[in-house]
Amino acid sequence: MIERTADPREAERFIRLFHAENPSLGGLYPRLRDVAREIARFGTYTHTFEELEFGARVAWRNSNRCIGRLYWRSLKVRDRRQVRTAEGVALECVAHLREATGNGKIRPTVTVLHPDTPALPGPRILNDQLIRYAGYRTRGGVVGDPRNVELTEAAKALGWPGGSGRFDVLPLIIQPGRGDRLLCNVPGDAVLEVPLVHPEYAWFAELELRWHAVPAISDMCLEIGGVCYPCAPFNGWYMGTEIGARNLADTDRYDQLAVVAERLGLDTSTERSLWRDHALVELNVAVLHSFERARVTISDHHTESRRFLTHLSREEKAGRVCPADWSWIVPPLSGSATPVFHRYYDTRVLTPSFVHHR
Numbered sequence: 001m002i003e004r005t006a007d008p009r010e011a012e013r014f015i016r017l018f019h020a021e022n023p024s025l026g027g028l029y030p031r032l033r034d035v036a037r038e039i040a041r042f043g044t045y046t047h048t049f050e051e052l053e054f055g056a057r058v059a060w061r062n063s064n065r066c067i068g069r070l071y072w073r074s075l076k077v078r079d080r081r082q083v084r085t086a087e088g089v090a091l092e093c094v095a096h097l098r099e100a101t102g103n104g105k106i107r108p109t110v111t112v113l114h115p116d117t118p119a120l121p122g123p124r125i126l127n128d129q130l131i132r133y134a135g136y137r138t139r140g141g142v143v144g145d146p147r148n149v150e151l152t153e154a155a156k157a158l159g160w161p162g163g164s165g166r167f168d169v170l171p172l173i174i175q176p177g178r179g180d181r182l183l184c185n186v187p188g189d190a191v192l193e194v195p196l197v198h199p200e201y202a203w204f205a206e207l208e209l210r211w212h213a214v215p216a217i218s219d220m221c222l223e224i225g226g227v228c229y230p231c232a233p234f235n236g237w238y239m240g241t242e243i244g245a246r247n248l249a250d251t252d253r254y255d256q257l258a259v260v261a262e263r264l265g266l267d268t269s270t271e272r273s274l275w276r277d278h279a280l281v282e283l284n285v286a287v288l289h290s291f292e293r294a295r296v297t298i299s300d301h302h303t304e305s306r307r308f309l310t311h312l313s314r315e316e317k318a319g320r321v322c323p324a325d326w327s328w329i330v331p332p333l334s335g336s337a338t339p340v341f342h343r344y345y346d347t348r349v350l351t352p353s354f355v356h357h358r
């Protein structure tokens, strides 16, 4: 459901939350009155920068699926709400990548572009992340990332020539509130990548695997106090398992376990050799080692699990519930060897939040 007018009750709830968590500010009642008037007159209202920054940070804090929320207060908020053209959005996405990449010292960042308004929807990005690798359908199967086959075909339909590599960065497809979609190449110097090597096995480099440094989700709406920002790309840093136990390992992604197992000389004729498990560990060792060697921020699932429990207890101490989705929080590798496995979580859904609308 896409509602372009701001719900006054949502607005009031948010403004109250903002003031409750920032008691030194004062001025709750005049602000409530102004917001109500603005909504009555225009169908929406404009957040102050402080409200926007707080709203975006709390949206991260409320992300049930995210294990990395300990640092939610440090989210850098780039206020670009005046930007609504496709060209403007493209420039901001590239600037976002450059700033957030920080030469390897990755900074959690969100760029907030023009919101939906009663008069006009805000812009949207069709790519689910700012950096995605193409997937080309060929007679021998998909070359590249099978997850992005449709996106690759959409880019081609808009005139992208395409390539033939396994790690070709796709252009951004931007839909402005009014007018035609724009295709925008992401300049190479805005995309930091890490070639994968293994600390012990020299042959690992011959697999020619790599991954990009910054995961920047670009297809979720940021909802704050009844206002929807449909274009608000945000990033954190990677946890190794996202790459080593999913992107490169899943059978419907790069599907590398058999390749790694074969190089390791494992017995793949029986499941009981646990060759998949063994290959998974070595692939994940390679991911963590390679990022560290390239001086690119990454965390391992043991450390990130402990941080998450620290976050939970801090939230409890602050008198808040910290909602979490067990099936997303538990890492896809060695789940039971991490403390987040051995408990249940509150499953409430809170706002502000990042949500999928399509």
Ligand code: ARG
Binding pocket: 068, 215, 217, 235, 236, 237, 238, 239, 242, 243, 247
């Ligand atoms: N799992 C996604 C990927 O592998 C990224 C999701 C966001 N991850 C993060 N560390 N902020 O690309």
